[in-house]
Amino acid sequence: MRTITQTKLITYLSIFFTLFYNYTFFVNVIKVYPLATNLGFVISLAFVITFFLTLLLSLVSFKYTIKPLVITLLLVSSMTSYFMNSYHVVIDATMIRNMMQTNIHESLDLLSVKQVLYFLFFGLLPSYYVYKVKIESRGFKSELFAKLKLIMLSLVIVGVAIFSFSKYYTSFVREHKPLRFSVNPTYWIYSTGKYINLTFNSAPLVVKPIGLDAKIVEKSNRKKIVVMVVGEASRADHFSLNGYERDTNPLLAKEDIINFSNTYSCGTSTAVSVPCMFSKYDRSDYSYKKGISTENVVDVLKHTNDIAILWRDNNSDSKGVALRVPYEDYKIAKNNTDCAEGECRDEGMLVGLDKFIAQNKGKDIFIVLHQMGNHGPAYYKRYTKKFEKYTPVCQTNQLEECSQEEIANAYDNAILHTDYFLTKTVDMLKTYDTQYDTAMIYMSDHGESLGEDGIYLHGLPYFMAPDAQTHIGALMWFGEGMKKKVDTVALKKRADKKYTQDALFHTLLGLFDVQTKEYDKDMDMLKE
Numbered sequence: 001m002r003t004i005t006q007t008k009l010i011t012y013l014s015i016f017f018t019l020f021y022n023y024t025f026f027v028n029v030i031k032v033y034p035l036a037t038n039l040g041f042v043i044s045l046a047f048v049i050t051f052f053l054t055l056l057l058s059l060v061s062f063k064y065t066i067k068p069l070v071i072t073l074l075l076v077s078s079m080t081s082y083f084m085n086s087y088h089v090v091i092d093a094t095m096i097r098n099m100m101q102t103n104i105h106e107s108l109d110l111l112s113v114k115q116v117l118y119f120l121f122f123g124l125l126p127s128y129y130v131y132k133v134k135i136e137s138r139g140f141k142s143e144l145f146a147k148l149k150l151i152m153l154s155l156v157i158v159g160v161a162i163f164s165f166s167k168y169y170t171s172f173v174r175e176h177k178p179l180r181f182s183v184n185p186t187y188w189i190y191s192t193g194k195y196i197n198l199t200f201n202s203a204p205l206v207v208k209p210i211g212l213d214a215k216i217v218e219k220s221n222r223k224k225i226v227v228m229v230v231g232e233a234s235r236a237d238h239f240s241l242n243g244y245e246r247d248t249n250p251l252l253a254k255e256d257i258i259n260f261s262n263t264y265s266c267g268t269s270t271a272v273s274v275p276c277m278f279s280k281y282d283r284s285d286y287s288y289k290k291g292i293s294t295e296n297v298v299d300v301l302k303h304t305n306d307i308a309i310l311w312r313d314n315n316s317d318s319k320g321v322a323l324r325v326p327y328e329d330y331k332i333a334k335n336n337t338d339c340a341e342g343e344c345r346d347e348g349m350l351v352g353l354d355k356f357i358a359q360n361k362g363k364d365i366f367i368v369l370h371q372m373g374n375h376g377p378a379y380y381k382r383y384t385k386k387f388e389k390y391t392p393v394c395q396t397n398q399l400e401e402c403s404q405e406e407i408a409n410a411y412d413n414a415i416l417h418t419d420y421f422l423t424k425t426v427d428m429l430k431t432y433d434t435q436y437d438t439a440m441i442y443m444s445d446h447g448e449s450l451g452e453d454g455i456y457l458h459g460l461p462y463f464m465a466p467d468a469q470t471h472i473g474a475l476m477w478f479g480e481g482m483k484k485k486v487d488t489v490a491l492k493k494r495a496d497k498k499y500t501q502d503a504l505f506h507t508l509l510g511l512f513d514v515q516t517k518e519y520d521k522d523m524d525m526l527k528e
């Protein structure tokens, strides 16, 4: 039998995998990106898959590991590709768990002739070749050099392919996430890792309480109602309040609001920003694990025992922030009375709040409304016809099919809708002005890219994210009673100062006059 070098074997195998084990993947891709108009992109995908695998294999194959590794990949992938092609299943962590819990007897029941043929031709036969072939020994130095060359080449090919079709890759990664689930063998390898991690590395989560000493120091007869609106993907520079040339805040402009023009987010995605803004950690200190295992400001407010708390969510969920307080899902028509054609409106969250306030008479009230806001890419779904001021709008969630102007039009119409929603929230609070000290705080979770430099949506690593993704819409409104306690004149004067979401934790504690050792006056936006 002839001999082959490690690098050649890796390259041939990667090509073999792309050609013969990814049938389902390419069928799915072509459904979304028809060949007639996307031939170049689909070919580039084949290159990306091939050389991504080359890269992975180069990193883990050595003289003695390459054969067992590759044979395992071939045997398992012949089966995963059989199941994907025949049953259109996704080999995710749950599926692997299912397979692990199936006994041999049940497995034999499933066995079919087709499956045996797959195993024979795509599993055993290529494995036999790998088993028999002699790997050329080139000595450590020249082997390392060859490996590095292959790694560099793979990186360049993957990089060039992605760069040349960057618009397509953006939509591929963001909107067509399920497509990746059928990449063989990378996805099942990923899922196996995830399964092992979930199964063997999930110590029960202990949440560290904070602010158990919290108490309200200023006990007046007038109680407070504070509504915190957590916005979604609204970037500061598309607010007319911040000087945007389009009048996107016509209603808020008529209210006595304080606009914070220079506020920055903690993360570039909902999953990072929302828990971070409510946590006591600042951006440099925050991590997912710290966030999920430490109580947040909502919990601290609860520890006072004097504040009635309610979290209503028209977004994905509270990202772990509202796990220990009353939570209501407003994406479902059962709770949200303002739903049509699969879209529930943010203003539906205001319905029935009067009941909650009445039920908690004699207590301070803290309500969080987590908006759907400007959730992309389907901005055009985020508002009703009466907000369609800027046209033509991008009517698809495949942003690469729209012009930048059409995308911005849809996005700005959604901002107009938020302008309306926030004003309605203020109007609701005004009806309580004689009995309560009221306030609304609005802060978006992160910004959004609208196609500048070919970048769309959000979620880029913070260090490389453009301003559009981190410079956020933020504002406050105070009722007459609250204005006696908050120096709004001074606050307006410093409203253009740079603030970050780190301030929210302390600002909420300050607003409710909560005393606790967790409170830092210097971080409170309302205190000079």
Ligand SMILES: [Zn+2]
Pocket (backbone or CB within 6 Å): 232, 233, 269, 270, 271, 445, 446
């Ligand atoms: Zn978000």
